[in-house]
Amino acid sequence: MKIGVVTFPGTLDDVDAQRAVRIGGNEAVALWHGDHDLQGVDAVVLPGGFSYGDYLRCGAISRFSPVMTEVVAAAEKGMPVLGICNGFQILCESHLLPGALIRNDHRKFVCRDQVLRIENNRTAWTSAYAENQEITVVLKNGEGSYVADEATLEMLEGEGRVVARYLEVNPNGSLRDIAGITNERGNVVGLMPHPEHAIEELCGPGTEGLGFFTSLVESTFA
Numbered sequence: 001m002k003i004g005v006v007t008f009p010g011t012l013d014d015v016d017a018q019r020a021v022r023i024g025g026n027e028a029v030a031l032w033h034g035d036h037d038l039q040g041v042d043a044v045v046l047p048g049g050f051s052y053g054d055y056l057r058c059g060a061i062s063r064f065s066p067v068m069t070e071v072v073a074a075a076e077k078g079m080p081v082l083g084i085c086n087g088f089q090i091l092c093e094s095h096l097l098p099g100a101l102i103r104n105d106h107r108k109f110v111c112r113d114q115v116l117r118i119e120n121n122r123t124a125w126t127s128a129y130a131e132n133q134e135i136t137v138v139l140k141n142g143e144g145s146y147v148a149d150e151a152t153l154e155m156l157e158g159e160g161r162v163v164a165r166y167l168e169v170n171p172n173g174s175l176r177d178i179a180g181i182t183n184e185r186g187n188v189v190g191l192m193p194h195p196e197h198a199i200e201e202l203c204g205p206g207t208e209g210l211g212f213f214t215s216l217v218e219s220t221f222a
């Protein structure tokens with residue numbers, strides 16, 4: 001599959017995401033924030049970083065990039081989109097996912113290996129995992145605390161749309177330990193931790209993040 005990886009001014013993890021896409025058996029296509037078309041890709045990854053310097057709120061400016069008009073339109077038609085960390089923030093700002101990411105409750109940037117439970121393996125990006133599989137990946141953010149109103153949280157829980165939950169430690173004050181969510185259709189996933197940094201034994205905490213990049217090959221969304 002051809003997976004586009006978008007670079008915004010200030011993006012940090014686009015090259016790692018492209019590498020993860022390739023190691024996952026897909027072709028990586030570099031997309032730019034100013035692009036007006038998606039070059040025929042089958043799916044898009046919005047990678048982590050500090051797009052537009054995190055001004056206003058993380059992701060608040062990127063949401064208005066030309067490429068996001070295309071990504072939102074394609075996602076609404078069912079194209080798989082994965083937002084990692086800053087990408088998750090952009091997806092919430094774009095209203096492709098509900099809720100928001102706000103400053104960590106302890107007010108410090110956090111960087112650690114984080115254990116997660118994959119609670120929904122029926123999405124385009126998580127089908128390679130077993131239900132409730134526990135994985136360890138990297139977490140690094142300043143504004144990673146997931147918040148939503150009670151009704152939205154109940155809806156997400158009731159519809160099984162919590163994709164991943166923090167285990168052992170809640171690193172940022174996210175409500176209900178939420179680390180990642182999906183939209184109703186399961187094609188759009190936002191995840192605060194970074195699976196693209198856990199794909200090779202040589203660096204990072206093992207290879208348990210790779211499933212996010214191999215799922216699409218087998219997925220019914222493909």
Ligand SMILES: NC(=O)CC[C@H](N)C(=O)O
Nearest residue numbers: 048049085086141142143
């Ligand atoms: N690793 C990231 O993508 C960081 C996202 C964002 N800049 C934050 O600090 O929360």
